[in-house]
Amino acid sequence: MDILEVGIPGKWEPNLPDGHISHFALDIGGSLIKLVYFSTNDEFDVVDKAGRLGKQSLGKGRFHFANFETSKINDCLEFIQTKQLHLGGCQHLEAPPTDTTIIKATGGGSYKYADLFKEKLGICLDKEDEMDCLVAGANFLLKAVHQEAFTFMHGQKEFVNIDHNDLYPYLLVNIGSGVSMLKVDGEGKFERVSGTNVGGGTFWGLGRLLTNCKSFDELLELSHKGNNRMIDMLVGDIYGGMDHSKVGLSSTTIASSFGKAVSDNKELADYRPEDISRSLLRMISNNIGQISYLNALRFGLKRIFFGGFFIGGHTYTMDTISVAVHFWSKGEAKAMFLRHEGFLGALGAFMSYGKHGFDDLMFHQLIQSAFLAGDKIGSPTNGKLSENESI
Ligand SMILES: Nc1ncnc2c1ncn2[C@@H]1O[C@H](COP(=O)(O)OP(=O)(O)OP(=O)(O)O)[C@@H](O)[C@H]1O
Numbered sequence: 001m002d003i004l005e006v007g008i009p010g011k012w013e014p015n016l017p018d019g020h021i022s023h024f025a026l027d028i029g030g031s032l033i034k035l036v037y038f039s040t041n042d043e044f045d046v047v048d049k050a051g052r053l054g055k056q057s058l059g060k061g062r063f064h065f066a067n068f069e070t071s072k073i074n075d076c077l078e079f080i081q082t083k084q085l086h087l088g089g090c091q092h093l094e095a096p097p098t099d100t101t102i103i104k105a106t107g108g109g110s111y112k113y114a115d116l117f118k119e120k121l122g123i124c125l126d127k128e129d130e131m132d133c134l135v136a137g138a139n140f141l142l143k144a145v146h147q148e149a150f151t152f153m154h155g156q157k158e159f160v161n162i163d164h165n166d167l168y169p170y171l172l173v174n175i176g177s178g179v180s181m182l183k184v185d186g187e188g189k190f191e192r193v194s195g196t197n198v199g200g201g202t203f204w205g206l207g208r209l210l211t212n213c214k215s216f217d218e219l220l221e222l223s224h225k226g227n228n229r230m231i232d233m234l235v236g237d238i239y240g241g242m243d244h245s246k247v248g249l250s251s252t253t254i255a256s257s258f259g260k261a262v263s264d265n266k267e268l269a270d271y272r273p274e275d276i277s278r279s280l281l282r283m284i285s286n287n288i289g290q291i292s293y294l295n296a297l298r299f300g301l302k303r304i305f306f307g308g309f310f311i312g313g314h315t316y317t318m319d320t321i322s323v324a325v326h327f328w329s330k331g332e333a334k335a336m337f338l339r340h341e342g343f344l345g346a347l348g349a350f351m352s353y354g355k356h357g358f359d360d361l362m363f364h365q366l367i368q369s370a371f372l373a374g375d376k377i378g379s380p381t382n383g384k385l386s387e388n389e390s391i
């Protein structure tokens, strides 16, 4: 489980106390559960329209982010219980007062695990569509968070200035277990234009089988030390060390991922797990980069934002995706990454508290405070996950 905290405004503050937890939201995906909650320190007693006593925040506070493997959902339930997040949730104003806490949730698991949450914590999951949430989360981050988007190519990271008046349209590619591609035209205006089943789950699933790695991080770590040329068949392998320049293929371009394994006459055990992991990561990242570009081309989109936990701020993954987009678009399209990449859906679900009359904690005011000029969500500058520059 990873837990991260971000201050508003200000810097990364790893071990701050939680304060009053006002809302939390969940994105329960095929591989990971993402949890976002908001805590405030300044608060006072209020009585809501239903006569219930509660705490009202002044709108200053912090977003907290945590994630859990979906297969270890009990850890997530325990975390909610220990932090008493569910006691800070809200009740629907139109409904008669009950003991049931309603929590915004998205992702397939909000359907699959609804009964479990009810049974274990008395929480009723209020389901929001995962695509709506991804888009709401991405739009929120791009507009409200300073230095949220960046490019990454050949080891160089560059933050992108987002012009709020020239943000749309863009292609949002969310690389989770599977991959969704959405053409975003505005707030709540989007279409899921494509997807691919070759995604983060494929990398981790195949990688686990091929290398016997015990964790995703271990598999990624291996990939850093690997050399994909040991397994991939390059153009040069086919052309006797030469480029095939007539069609723009250099000798070092991968002609066929894992292609060398066909003629090498080796067994799986003869290959280094590091090289296998590297080839796999490149194959999947390349493929996603290429499909993304083709979809951008389909709709004339120049900007492609990548999200999802598969990226995990990993430089090699981002580099490979960027190079693929650059290569196929001949430099016309740009791959951009988001610092809060894995939390788009959870943030979108969180934002949806503002939509349906959940205003006993003046949710609108709370969210608006995060939008105020100069009061943007701070960026993590140090701390546990900052090594990969991603929260
Ligand atoms: N600790 C981890 N355990 C498992 N997968 C991880 C881990 N860290 C990163 N990943 C990668 O993140 C991917 C999951 O990303 P994400 O959480 O965005 O998707 P998801 O919501 O679970 O999937 P989907 O949206 O398809 O249901 C995994 O497939 C894997 O590639």
Ligand SMILES: CC(C)(CO)[C@@H](O)C(=O)NCCC(=O)O
Binding pocket: 029, 030, 108, 130, 176, 177, 178, 179, 180, 194, 195, 196, 197
């Ligand atoms: C099924 C979802 C939407 C669940 O998040 C995701 O895993 C996905 O987009 N998979 C790819 C499905 C496809 O378009 O082939």
